[in-house]
Amino acid sequence: MQELQKVPSEMARLVAVCRDGEDEFPFDTRQIPLYIDDSLTMVMEFSDSMLTLDKQQIDNLQLKKFAQRHSMLKEHDLSIAMMVTSREVFNTLSQLVPCVGCRRSVERLFTQLVESGNPALDPLSIGAKGILTLSHSCMSDAAKLYTLFYVCGAKLSGMIEAIPKSKKNKRCQLHSLDTHKPKPLGGNWMDIWEVMSQECRDEVVLIDSNFLLETLENYLRKHRFCTDCKNKVLRAYNILIGDLDCSTEKGYCAALYEGLRCCPHERHIHVCCETDFIAHLLGRAEPEFAGGYERRERHAKTIDIAQEEVLTCLGIHLYERLHRIWQKLRAEEQTWQMLFYLGVDALRKSFEIISVREDKMTYLRRPDLSTDLTPASAHPAVAKVADAYAKAVDCQDNLKSPCSWLQNLAESLEISRGAAVSGF
Known part of the structure; x- marks a missing residue:
């Protein structure tokens, strides 16, 4: 059988089902809802392994220098540095990501997190006004912050470059206009099965009889069953x-x-959730996905043969269901990664x-400089940085609501950043 593309088990997992809607579910850290269809929404959970790194991955000399820079910042300045607006994130998004589907998905997830307030990006968080910030425990720990900025954050460009894209329209594979086609993309169905909790597996194998009937009717038309055989298959379905x-x-x-149980009142079919049983059922549908069945007339002269055809359709339906979940999982996983790394990148730039600015202000305070030296008489880049910061801090309204002037301050500092870095 053609198989589903492999899902990295160390990343997202499907851990629960939202039975009462997204608004009522108590989402935990690094969890987001995954919409499958109108009747099914699952809960994705992302691993925190990206922040648990071996010591060999950290440059101790660079970490020491970073810790010194980190210690020079006052808590107030550090808090300001660890706040960025959605505009900063989206500007980088538009510059780095060519796929329009990816960009829209990142913007949609950002808005979703603003509205829900879920801690899906921990240790990053998004406030009600769309301000991206960092947890206090992370921003106050120099080693964690260095790891986040320069080890995890370094993966952004590589992650984006590694995404396969269409040469024609720059869309990635997961947002290609061809993704609605029923053909599987390759890989192993066990990979998606293994990242599901038992609750999710039970929900996947709970088949709506009306949807199965739709698959069955498409199958009967495709293989041009004669009227008598078609009726025989439909009788097997009704049984x-x-x-x-x-x-x-x-x-x-x-x-x-055997292994199938119906709920006539609920119009459900419960399929045995054992992996071997699922594998056997999907195996019946293998020729359909491998191209082994041509569009030719088929027959089901006896009821047991008709039952076999119903089981084939059940395998087709289940495989397509797993494939749809795989597509949704991979697309949302990619979206989450992009937003996380873009957020880290924006926070790193803000920190720098x-x-x-603090480095240059410290330079101006050196005792060997003239006591009447002012920012205006210093290097132009330093003057601009110091002046922008002084004006912002002197305004009492800004101190009361730092988020409202953060963007203006960041823009002022951004203008002189290049000159400030090379000016001394």
């Missing part, structure tokens, strides 16, 4: 969903439907701007 008494059907084989 499965409990609408027809199996005792009235000559040749019915109860063993074929404030850090450079």
Whole structure:
């Protein structure tokens, strides 16, 4: 069978089902809702392993220098440095990400987190006004901050470059206009199965009989069953969903439907959740995905053969369901990674701007400089940095609401950052 593309098990997992809607579910750290269809929303959970790194991955000399820069910043300045606006994140997004589907998905997830307030990006967080910031425990720990900025943050460009893109329209594979096609993309269905909790597996194998009927009718049309055989297959389907008494059907084989249980009132079919049973059921549908069945007339002259055809359709339906979940999982995983790394990159830039400003202000305070030296008589870049910061701090309204003037300050500092770095 053609298989689903491998899902990295160390990344996102499907841990629960939102049964009462997203608004009522108590999302934990690094969890977001994953919409599958109108009847199913799951909960994705991301690993925190990216912040748990071996000591060999950290340059101790650079860490020491960073810790010195970190210690020079006052708590107030550090808090300001660790706040960036959505505009800063989206500007970088538009510059680095060519896929329009990816950009829209990142913007959608950002807005979703603003509205929900869920701690999905921990240790990053997004406030109600769209300000991206960092947890106090992380920003106050120089080693954690260095790891976040210069080890995790270094993965942004590599992650974006590694995404396969169409040469024609620059869309990535997951946001390609061809993703609606039913053909699987390759890989192993076990990979998506293994990242699901038991609750998610139980929900996946709970089949709506109306959706199964739709798959069955498409299958019957595709293979041009004659009228008698088509009716025989539909009778086998009605037996499965409990609408027809199996005792009235000559040749019915109860063993074929073992592992399947119907709920006539709920219009559900419960499929046995054991991995071997699922593998066997999907194996029945293998020729459909491998291209082994041509569009030719097929027959089901007996009820047991008709049952076999129903089981084939059940395998097709289940495989397409798993494939749809795989697509949703991979796309949302990619979106989350982009937003996380873009947020880290924006915070790093903000920190470096404030850090450079502090370095230059410290230079101006050196005792060997003339006592009447003012920012205006110093290097022009330093003067601009110091002046922008002084004006912002002197305004009492700004001190009361630092978020409102953060963007203006960042822009002023950004203008002189290049000159300030090379000026001394």
